[in-house]
Amino acid sequence: MTPPVALTIAGSDSSGGAGIQADLKTFAALGVFGTSAVTALTAQNTSGVRGVHPVPAEFVIAQVDAVLDDLPVTAVKTGMLATADVVRAVADLAAAGRLPGLVVDPVMVASSGDPLLEPQAERLYLEALLPQATVITPNVREAEVLLDTSIRTLTEQREAARALGALGPSTVVVKGGHPVTDSADAAVDVVWNDGSVYELRGPRIDTGNNHGTGCTFAAATAAALAMGRDVHGALAGAKNFVSDALAAGAAWRLGQGHGPLDH
Numbered sequence: 001m002t003p004p005v006a007l008t009i010a011g012s013d014s015s016g017g018a019g020i021q022a023d024l025k026t027f028a029a030l031g032v033f034g035t036s037a038v039t040a041l042t043a044q045n046t047s048g049v050r051g052v053h054p055v056p057a058e059f060v061i062a063q064v065d066a067v068l069d070d071l072p073v074t075a076v077k078t079g080m081l082a083t084a085d086v087v088r089a090v091a092d093l094a095a096a097g098r099l100p101g102l103v104v105d106p107v108m109v110a111s112s113g114d115p116l117l118e119p120q121a122e123r124l125y126l127e128a129l130l131p132q133a134t135v136i137t138p139n140v141r142e143a144e145v146l147l148d149t150s151i152r153t154l155t156e157q158r159e160a161a162r163a164l165g166a167l168g169p170s171t172v173v174v175k176g177g178h179p180v181t182d183s184a185d186a187a188v189d190v191v192w193n194d195g196s197v198y199e200l201r202g203p204r205i206d207t208g209n210n211h212g213t214g215c216t217f218a219a220a221t222a223a224a225l226a227m228g229r230d231v232h233g234a235l236a237g238a239k240n241f242v243s244d245a246l247a248a249g250a251a252w253r254l255g256q257g258h259g260p261l262d263h
């Protein structure tokens with residue numbers, strides 16, 4: 001049978017745990033045919049990012065156009081966009097109505113702490129791209145940068161989801177997975193949708209093998225949207241997919257640093 005098609009617009013992670021590699025593995029695992037537009041090459045492994053080589057915005061658009069002109073894409077995920085020019089180019093494509101089921105993961109920093117976005121692009125995310133998304137999936141740290149605030153409690157995490165919702169996206173997920181707002185036994189994501197707020201709870205899995213968690217959550221959400229699921233079902237499915245992948249890879253040893261999850 002012909003599968004649904006999703007597109008990832010994201011950076012390449014040479015170590016295979018995050019970025020387009022994680023996205024394409026996630027799409028495949030969920031039965032969705034994956035296509036990609038690469039925004040940057042990274043030279044990295046589980047210990048850190050050694051170099052970033054951004055792709056010019058015109059060539060990112062050329063990749064997206066080539067895919068969209070030919071294949072029936074029903075959902076799009078963005079990850080590392082690297083430069084302000086690429087954020088602007090993707091926002092322009094969204095404004096032209098070319099990016100259906102748009103899941104925006106505002107990637108700013110790698111799990112190793114290395115920057116993955118030009119600082120001047122943060123404002124463009126706020127003004128141009130996030131308002132046009134179907135779903136945005138910042139983690140607590142990214143929400144802090146976007147809102148210029150600090151998030152220390154679940155109440156503040158819920159307030160951040162509301163504040164980001166006021167910008168215009170249909171749905172916001174402020175992801176926990178972080179000791180500050182998670183409880184000892186639960187990883188708590190806060191969802192804002194059309195004015196109401198609720199929590200998505202999963203088991204807190206104690207493992208250093210978490211490289212690619214954010215990419216995988218956003219890609220699994222886009223895969224479910226591509227399959228025609230509604231946003232609540234898509235997010236619940238993505239949360240389960242990530243919990244299962246973290247649990248499956250919790251004990252393996254791949255690399256010297258933060259290893260990948262098992263997609």
Ligand code: PLP
Nearest residue numbers: 011018019080110212213214215
């Ligand atoms: N995209 C790329 C290309 C990356 O290298 C990384 C992290 O290293 C990310 C996105 C974000 O990864 P995570 O899913 O761990 O937040």
